[in-house]
Each structure stands twice: as C-alpha cells, then as structure tokens.
Amino acid sequence: AFSAYAPEEVGWLLQDLSDVTLEAPTEEREEAIQSGGAHYAESLPVEYQPSDQYQELFRTALEESSARLAQAVGAVTEIVLQERSPRPVLVSLARAGTPVGVLMRRWARFRHGLELPHYAVSIVRGRGIDANALRWLAAHHDPADVVFVDGWTGKGAITRELAEAIRRFEAEGGPAGFDPEIAVLADPGSCVRTYGTREDFLIPSACLNSTVSGLISRTVLRADLVGPDDFHGAKFYRELAGADVSVDFLDAVAARFPDVVDAVDATVKELLAGDREPTWEGWAAVERISEEYGIHDVNLVKPGVGETTRVLLRRVPWKILARAGAGADLDHVRLLAEQRGVPVEEVAELPYTCVGLIHPKYTRGATGADGRAVAL
Numbered sequence: 001a002f003s004a005y006a007p008e009e010v011g012w013l014l015q016d017l018s019d020v021t022l023e024a025p026t027e028e029r030e031e032a033i034q035s036g037g038a039h040y041a042e043s044l045p046v047e048y049q050p051s052d053q054y055q056e057l058f059r060t061a062l063e064e065s066s067a068r069l070a071q072a073v074g075a076v077t078e079i080v081l082q083e084r085s086p087r088p089v090l091v092s093l094a095r096a097g098t099p100v101g102v103l104m105r106r107w108a109r110f111r112h113g114l115e116l117p118h119y120a121v122s123i124v125r126g127r128g129i130d131a132n133a134l135r136w137l138a139a140h141h142d143p144a145d146v147v148f149v150d151g152w153t154g155k156g157a158i159t160r161e162l163a164e165a166i167r168r169f170e171a172e173g174g175p176a177g178f179d180p181e182i183a184v185l186a187d188p189g190s191c192v193r194t195y196g197t198r199e200d201f202l203i204p205s206a207c208l209n210s211t212v213s214g215l216i217s218r219t220v221l222r223a224d225l226v227g228p229d230d231f232h233g234a235k236f237y238r239e240l241a242g243a244d245v246s247v248d249f250l251d252a253v254a255a256r257f258p259d260v261v262d263a264v265d266a267t268v269k270e271l272l273a274g275d276r277e278p279t280w281e282g283w284a285a286v287e288r289i290s291e292e293y294g295i296h297d298v299n300l301v302k303p304g305v306g307e308t309t310r311v312l313l314r315r316v317p318w319k320i321l322a323r324a325g326a327g328a329d330l331d332h333v334r335l336l337a338e339q340r341g342v343p344v345e346e347v348a349e350l351p352y353t354c355v356g357l358i359h360p361k362y363t364r365g366a367t368g369a370d371g372r373a374v375a376l
Contacts, residue, residue, distance in 0.1 A: 058332070062252050069185070071267060076194060080104070084194070093182070097148075100205075103254065122219035123158060129169070152203060201305065283298075303352045320354060320356055320357070
C-alpha cells in the first residue's frame with residue numbers, strides 16, 4: 001500500500017517515513033549542501049506544485065513522446081532479456097527508475113507473457129546503494145538475475161556510484177553475484193551498454209516529482225532515522241493524490257506498445273549489431289563545462305533534459321545551457337526558467353539538448369557567480 005502504484009507492479013524495499021517532517025526550503029537546503037553542513041539525502045525539497053500551464057505542458061509532452069518512449073522501453077527490455085537473463089528481477093533505483101521499471105515489466109508481459117518481479121531500492125550519491133536491500137534481494141532471488149534499472153544517465157555519476165557500491169558490498173562480505181551495470185531508457189551520457197536510446201529527449205516523468213513517481217519522495221538516509229539494519233527511507237505523499245498522474249503516465253506509454261513492435265525489433269537488431277561500448281563523452285563534456293564556466297565542481301553541472309528539469313524544480317539554478325535549435329523538448333525547461341528568473345543561454349556545440357548549472361557558490365542572497373550579492 002506504499003505508493004500510488006498497484007502492489008504487483010513494484011515492491012518497495014524502503015521504510016515509510018511519511019510521518020516525519022523532512023522538507024526544507026530550497027534555498028536553505030542548497031546553502032547547507034554546498035557548505036558541507038548537510039548531505040542532500042538528509043532532507044527533502046518542498047514538493048513543486050505545478051501550475052495549470054505547466055501541467056498542460058506535461059500532458060502535451062506525454063502525448064507527443066509516448067510512442068518514442070514505448071519504443072525505448074521495448075528496446076531496453078528486449079536487450080535485457082537477450083543478454084542479461086531470460087527471467088530478470090528488475091530492481092529500479094528509486095525514484096526516477098521506478099516508472100521505467102514498471103514499464104519494462106509491462107512490456108515483458110505484453111510481448112512475452114512474463115510476470116517479472118520488480119522492486120525499488122535507494123541509492124545515494126556519495127553513500128552508495130542500500131546494503132540491507134541488497135541482502136534482502138540475495139535472500140529471495142539469484143543476484144545474477146538482478147538487473148538494476150534507472151530512467152536515464154546524466155554524466156554517469158550514479159553509474160559509477162553503483163559499481164563502486166557493489167564492489168564495496170562484496171569486499172565487506174555481502175553476497176556476491178550482482179551485476180552493477182544499469183539498464184536505462186536513455187543514455188545520452190554514453191556510460192552504459194544497456195539502453196533503449198542514446199538520444200537526449202524529454203522523458204515526461206522527469207517533468208514532475210512525486211506526482212509522476214507513485215507519490216513517493218526522494219529517498220532519505222539520515223542516521224537518526226535509518227538504523228544499521230533498516231532500509232533507507234522515503235515518504236508517501238498521500239495528500240497529493242488529487243494531482244497524481246503516475247498511472248496516467250504508465251498507461252499512456254503502454255497503450256503505444258502494439259504500435260511500436262516492428263520499430264522495437266529493428267532497434268534491437270541495430271543495437272545488438274552495433275558498438276555499444278560506453279565512451280563517457282558526457283562526463284568529459286561536464287568537466288569541460290565546469291571549468292569553462294568557472295564552477296570547478298562536476299556535481300553542480302547537471303546534463304540532459306531530465307537532470308536540467310530537476311535543477312529547476314529542486315535546486316538553486318544559476319543558468320541553463322540549451323543546444324541551439326532545440327525545440328519542443330525544452331518547452332517546459334524554458335517555462336520553469338522564466339518562472340524562476342534563470343537565464344537560458346544558447347550554445348552551438350553541446351552533446352546534450354541542455355545542461356542545468358546549479359549556483360556555484362550559493363548563499364542566500366547570492367546572485368553573482370562568485371557567490372556574492374551584487375551591490376546596487
């Protein structure tokens with residue numbers, strides 16, 4: 001009963017922190033995170049409540065991209081079934097990975113009549129994956145069948161985080177056999193081999209927060225709330241049920257499955273025959289942008305449509321870089337940037353459709369790049 005999804009679509013390896021007040025104002029969180037006073041997983045941003053205009057943009061984006069999404073879902077699921085396991089256990093990285101895990105599960109049922117297990121677990125940058133969730137999975141399934149699922153790659157930070165976390169987990173005596181390679185819908189950062197597309201396009205589930213992710217918050221890891229034997233925590237925002245479009249999103253994409261079967265088969269054939277070796281060009285681009293714009297911290301450079309949207313919804317944005325000529329995929333980014341008074345700079349050579357830059361030296365009242373308020 002934890003989340004707006006049907007229980008058979010996903011099992012949550014999380015503890016329910018719904019009754020704990022964890023939200024802090026965006027500016028307060030940003031200052032604490034950047035000063036080293038708090039980790040981003042110790043609090044939650046206040047949930048963004050979309051305007052009618054923004055919700056309309058989401059609906060338009062979903063209508064326009066549902067077939068493209070269905071094709072990517074079908075392609076990544078087929079590759080997983082062919083290369084990883086004929087009976088995979090899907091383990092999505094909460095929360096952006098969860099809608100994708102549900103869709104992959106639906107594709108496997110639609111195309112092959114398979115009922116795949118699907119769970120959601122927490123991974124936290126700098127802290128690793130939930131080791132208790134891994135132990136639970138190893139006790140109930142063969143780790144070799146587990147396929148970690150996420151929505152998209154940005155620069156590849158979580159890809160690296162997961163590989164290091166699995167290595168550490170095994171070194172500390174945890175059950176062996178988990179494959180750390182993530183399967184994603186879109187890999188614009190070129191950091192995984194298992195993906196549906198490498199195009200950087202709008203995945204509408206990145207447009208919203210909990211209201212497109214089963215009404216679940218970001219995951220929380222704080223010592224006073226999560227003990228050594230506990231799963232990481234999260235909140236279920238039951239009070240937002242009136243604005244929830246989680247199942248609408250899934251249904252809109254799944255409705256296009258019959259239309260894309262031939263396209264999926266062609267895509268899979270092409271992907272399996274081609275070179276899918278990661279080039280990590282996204283990470284290289286982020287390092288370049290970080291230096292070019294005087295930021296000197298790759299964690300404050302968020303590449304790709306999905307990550308840029310998150311910057312605008314949950315952090316203190318400094319500016320948005322947009323690839324010259326990027327069209328409707330960025331309509332919602334432009335609207336959010338306008339609402340928050342953030343400049344959008346067009347850039348000719350950009351490997352992503354857009355990149356979000358978090359304010360590099362944020363203190364409340366800061367407006368200049370050096371973190372100081374501009375004297376008027």
